[in-house]
Structures are given as C-alpha cells and as structure tokens.
Amino acid sequence: MSTLEVKDLYVSVQDNNEEKQILKGLNLKMSTGEIHAIMGPNGTGKSTLSSTIMGDAKYHINSGDILLNGESILDWPVDQRARAGLFLAMQYPAEIPGVTNAEFVKAAVNARRPKNDPVPMGEFMKELQSTLKTLDMTMEMAGRYLNQGFSGGEKKRNEIMQMMMIKPSFAILDEIDSGLDIDALKVVSRGVNLMRGDNFGALLITHYQRLLNYIEPDFVHVMMGGKIVKTGDASLAKRLENEGYAKLRDELGLDIKLVDEDA
Template structure:
C-alpha cells in the first residue's frame, strides 16, 4: 500500500515582475493511501490548484515550510519528471499543446519512462492497451495521431488527460478540475475512466467545485479548503452538506474568520 502525506505545507508564489511573494498555502496537512479517492473542495483562490502543482513539483511554487512524503520519503527536492517516474500524475485544468509530438508517441514514451530499459513495452502490447482504453473513453483512433492537445476542444483535452491516466497507470493521480467545462455526456465518460482505475494500487486527489462530479466518482474522503488550509474533513456526505449550505454556511458553522472570494 502506497502513501502520500502532506505535512504542515506552506507555499508562496513569487511575482518576478514586482519581486514580491504571496503565501498561498498556510499549513496544509493531508494523508492518503492507494485504494482511496480523496476530493478537495473550496472557494476560488483558496489554494487547491497550488496544492496539486506543488505536489507535482512545479517551479513557480516555493515551499517555505513543511514536507511532501511519498511512501515515507521526502520528494520536495525531486524534479517533476522524477516524481512522475515514482508514480505521481497531474491532470491539469488547462493542458498544454505540444506541436510535433503525437498522442501515441507521447503515451508510449511516458509509459516506458516508468519502466526499466530491459522492460520497455512492445508496439503490439502498447497498441492493444491503447485500443482498449480508446474504446472505454469513446475516443477515435484518429486522436492518437494528432499532435498532443493541438486544436483539441476542452472536452477532448479532458478525455485525453484521462486516456493518459489509463495508459500510464500512476500510483497517485492529482486531478485538477477535470469536470470544468464538460457537458453531462463527457462528464460521464471521464468519470468512467477514473472509476476504471479504482483499486488497491491506485489513489486519486480530485479537485472540484461541484457535487455533480462526485455523483459519478464517489470519494472516500472529502476535504474542505479555505484560505490556504484544510478546515474540515469528512466522508462523501460532507460534499452534499456543502452543496446545501455553501461555503459561507460552512464557514459560519465552523466559526471561521475567513474571507470568501466571490464565485461569480
């Protein structure tokens, strides 16, 4: 059983133009194991995406205090590619477009990056796995020959991120607002892909604003983040309560002195 632990994590973002730093995360604590699905919900600007980017090692986010442990070992000094090789995966809210690299080329390279040099996946086995997952996500084979995310619609990019998830099979997936901009049919397909990964060897941290995603991917644990901290943790019923009361209602119930960003 693999573990991912966030301990007293403080993170700031540097504004290089003004040479100023702004603290975003203010002491986040979170622990999860493979086999679990965790959801993080919270108002805009509270640090949810900052947390996922920091776990993955994006250089714009500077850790000033705390640690990130993967299977008990600190990873905060590791570069992004090494974290990926060790089993972390980030599905971003706005995936980048990469010209000159097809989806198929990227997928096979990413899969082999987690394998030893004498255990690279064969073309036949790669294509077999690819066809199975394309069918699961109702994606055409033509998408695999297109350059990575180039000219993709928002829904196609999200499906493509889940295709990468299914092919790479990470230990922990950080899914940052994978439901953003999706219609109900696309949401069901993306959720089906995530649910297909559920099992003892896989865990996921899902960042979302909305209960509707959690109707399809039912979390084991729900965390509420406000003002750079996790202020409440519970089971799936916590998200239902949040849907009913809103962040303001939960803030008042917890007697929190937290200013909320206008969601509109």
C-alpha cells in the first residue's frame, strides 16, 4: 500500500506583483485502493492543489509538506514525481506537435521501468490496442501528434488512456468531466473504474455530482477558502448538488465569501 499526504499546506502565487495566498492550511491523506473526490466553489484552490502536488513551479509553498510514502517530495522535480507514481490529468492538456501519442506513452511507460528493461514493442502495442478499444478510440489516434487537433472529449480520453498505460500509484484527475457529453463521460469513467484496486488511488477534482454517479468515491472532501472544511462519503456530494455550498458554509459557521455570490 502506498500513501500520499498533504500536511498543513500553505501555497501562494504571484498575482499582479503581489503574492496571493490560495491554499491556507490544507490537509489530506489518501492511500492506494481509495478514490477521493474534492468538490468546492470556484476560486477555492482545487486546481492549485493538483498542480502543487505535481510540482508546478509557479506555485510557491510557504509552509507545510507533501509526503509520498512518508517521504517529502517538495524538492523533487516534476519528472521525479511522475517516475515515483504520481500522474496528473490536466484540465487543458498541451498540444505537442512532432511527438505521436504512441511515442509519448511508450517513453512514459519506460520511464517507470528499470533503464535496462524497456517494455517490448509487441507487448506495448498489444496493451495499447486493448486500452484504445476500451476507451472507444481507434489506432489512428496512436499515430496522431499528442493532442494536436483533438477535440475536448478526445483530449480527456487521451489523458485516461495515458493513465491506464502508465499505471501510476496515484492519479489526480482535474475536472476530467469538464465539457464531456454523457457518452464520453461513461467512457472516461470506465477507464478509471478499471484501474481501481489495491495498487491505485485517485483524486477526482470536480464541480459536479454527475461524474460521481459513474465513479463512486470512498471519500468526498469539500474545499472552501483554500482548505478542506468537511469530509464525508458519497452522500455528501449528493447533498451539495441539492443544497449548494452556501448552506454548508453557513452551517459550519465559516466567514468565507463564495466567488459566484453577488457582491
């Protein structure tokens, strides 16, 4: 079993020549075998959390720690975190002309294997074909340049395909449901559910209950004001869908203004 822990994390970002505090003492612990979901109003720091865990340099960690299997990873570069088993499916994946999907995924798979033991080509292609079929993607997608000319739905499926091939210990899925129709949402959810098991954990960052209808989380966390203010089971997400965030904020006695409230 592997663990990922965020301890009392304070994170800021440069905004108009000023340091803007975004995360304000966030705590989270998860283990492989678990699916966690984070929900919260706009502007509360959900995407900041995902980017900080993966080591995005534009975010400044003021204090706190991020531990992978008990070891701090604050000084680790992005590629070291990825090799150690962390994976981020981004909201807006970058387009990389000149590098095909298959080339990119094969390099990523080999990066997690011993240097003298690359994945055999036949084994790689067989698994790639199977994974593409699972996600209703064609082999033609494997030969296209990474995300170039892809629709929003194709990019999201492609992120899940990479996750399934790389087999990380922990996947952070940042609004993987954004912009997907029902059919595409079902396909993406299928890929995540096939990964569930003792050697895999996921952190789903989402605004909507509908994703959690297809990927049932073990834990749901609510973020407000840059930290987690409440944790529950899957029923908490359904409550938020029905009641919204303002009622929970008032119930908890929090002095937090929600971004989408009238001034």
